[in-house]
Amino acid sequence: MVDQPHRPIGKSALQLVLATSEEQEALVETIESAGYQTCLGKTGSMELQKVVSAIETAAKRQGLIDQSLYREMHALYHAILEAVQGVTRGQAQLGDVMRTVGLKFVIVRGIAYENQAEGEWIAVALYGTIGAPVRGLEHETAGLGINHI
Amino acid sequence: MVDQPHRPIGKSALQLVLATSEEQEALVETIESAGYQTCLGKTGSMELQKVVSAIETAAKRQGLIDQSLYREMHALYHAILEAVQGVTRGQAQLGDVMRTVGLKFVIVRGIAYENQAEGEWIAVALYGTIGAPVRGLEHETAGLGINHI
Amino acid sequence: MVDQPHRPIGKSALQLVLATSEEQEALVETIESAGYQTCLGKTGSMELQKVVSAIETAAKRQGLIDQSLYREMHALYHAILEAVQGVTRGQAQLGDVMRTVGLKFVIVRGIAYENQAEGEWIAVALYGTIGAPVRGLEHETAGLGINHI
């Protein structure tokens, strides 16, 4: 039977992206002891391209995905784009519509369902601010993308 | 100067929507002691209309917004739609594209910036599952919408 | 050389859809004396389908388009959808996202460029209110679609 595990992959990614730097270490340990791999980073830009690229690069460098396999890159790419939809809410655009983001990102990868045959999944969580390219003229934003890998 | 407060409104909403039922009470207290009002609920449907309606109804019933003022309804409505974008990631549709959601929702309202002149803001956070209308054929999803009120 | 005529087709449609019932008759005369055909109507619904259908039916009944020719129906249809984008601003949806419209519509058809070889064009203008299905909880909305026919 297909069931959510004790520690859901999306919730893990969201909790980690919301964590303070003090909370991070313990939370990473908890999530990794549930069998997941994790990867954290920061990115900020008026160019969406740089946001996508920063997350992809972190995932490759920290070994979360195997960049020689297109299927892994493809799974990650669509998870990123889905998380970006939550951040941009309707138009996957930043500078083109005169706004910028400052984001923390978390990628979590692993067995996400009790049925082992479901294989590995990947979650991308984003949290930070979006707004005008002027300090203070911004509010919070978040997104979550999930894909099978 | 315009600055994020110690307890950001969007993070508060996301943490509360991710909280277990044991964690909820204490967290509500913490958030409310920071000057916010909160409202929690659950909704699940293949009809997006029912999701929007459930959140609006909870906000009105629990007194989070004044339903006799259109400007409050308007602020809440757009915050809900933005959160829905994160949940649906590209097409604000459920049954029309053969999928259903089961969601927890949290609404947080209050002064969100140190500069009191910024007035009140509203945050809507959603977290739950999205997938085929078959138990288990679903993954997690989340969304956050923020608006001035 | 391709130039805008003295009376642009889109502006004519917008002015007519904004006109009060007292102003309408004289404005229709002015627009028609510039060589255009016009058609006016009202529609209101939570179902987008009924809005599209009401405009198509009016255009056919008042002879603004020849319903036996698919190319005319196709030109009108896309002009309607483009006007609807202005009304719905991002999601071409009404009841699905818990909102309703009350709209006046105007269709204008005719030679829109000084170069006669540009042939006939069609403009669809919409103006009215959009909001919650509760009287008063609504604001104005408008849209303009233009296509060659």
Added chain:
Amino acid sequence: MVDQPHRPIGKSALQLVLATSEEQEALVETIESAGYQTCLGKTGSMELQKVVSAIETAAKRQGLIDQSLYREMHALYHAILEAVQGVTRGQAQLGDVMRTVGLKFVIVRGIAYENQAEGEWIAVALYGTIGAPVRGLEHETAGLGINHI
């Protein structure tokens, strides 16, 4: 009770953006005597960013919004984006899809409902041409965005 005033804010903005330079002065006077503030300008670009920026700058320079308050910038920004949806009809993009705009813009701000508790609202109306970056290969376009402020 919540009711439309004698002079609706959106209609005022649309009428002013459609007005000829001869009609403008009298119309501005009529609209301002109804208690609204107004702001007019022109912008043209293949870059959507410049369109958004031109409208924001005009609003700030002419004192229609208080740029030190994020809530005012936020309200204006979303009204602009909604008006842009009407102009671009489906893809909030210009040069990326090989098209350019030449637009007049009008911003109107003030009490828009009889119930004073509804407070101030802002309307952004756009009217002009959209098309290929070649003179004459273009047709009219319009958009209206409205938000509480």
Added chain:
Amino acid sequence: MVDQPHRPIGKSALQLVLATSEEQEALVETIESAGYQTCLGKTGSMELQKVVSAIETAAKRQGLIDQSLYREMHALYHAILEAVQGVTRGQAQLGDVMRTVGLKFVIVRGIAYENQAEGEWIAVALYGTIGAPVRGLEHETAGLGINHI
């Protein structure tokens, strides 16, 4: 090295969905001898939900995907939605915007890259007509979605 195979999966799906009933049998044989599984069907509706459902049901009945595995359903679902984007071109909607489709669909599954480690992929091709719910008032439409499985 990652390379396209001699018989690309997407092209195979498109050729098969375009094939006449006389050409179908031989083409299926050619595609299957390249190591792919195939599945064909027809669907027509004003409800997008029924289109998605018809393709999912055919894939399950003909054993192209294992319906007990969510990851397979998830891969197919997103491939269907991507193909639907090509068919609907901008708004994944049918009856809501007063149009209907009559479609042939083809699903192809198998090893799509020379590097066996890339594993299996799935392609969904759609071809048919879209238009008003009146015979003859329609034109052709097509879509292709591809996903790793």
Added chain:
Amino acid sequence: MVDQPHRPIGKSALQLVLATSEEQEALVETIESAGYQTCLGKTGSMELQKVVSAIETAAKRQGLIDQSLYREMHALYHAILEAVQGVTRGQAQLGDVMRTVGLKFVIVRGIAYENQAEGEWIAVALYGTIGAPVRGLEHETAGLGINHI
């Protein structure tokens, strides 16, 4: 009565865009003997603007459309954008979301319905690859746009 001709315009365009260089010549002949004009080309870019531009330029150079008539450019432009929707599936963006395309394109123009009064139509078919700007990290993609001219 309005009916599909023996050789549908959209299917002709799709078959030609899928044809190998050996098959092309004979297929062009068959399509042109059915009364259509055809135009083929290749384009590849991370900038959507260059893709649109390459197709427009080919259509003008090869005389498929009369560039002095805006109505012809307008018909072609919207057919291109619709085909691009199939290629990009949800976001008409390339480099902005960190992806690139390599595409073959085919334009077909002519009488597409048995009823001669339906006049000329234009079809744009695209086929190729989309993916990361790294060789091999890509999959196939296709799109079809059709418009009256």
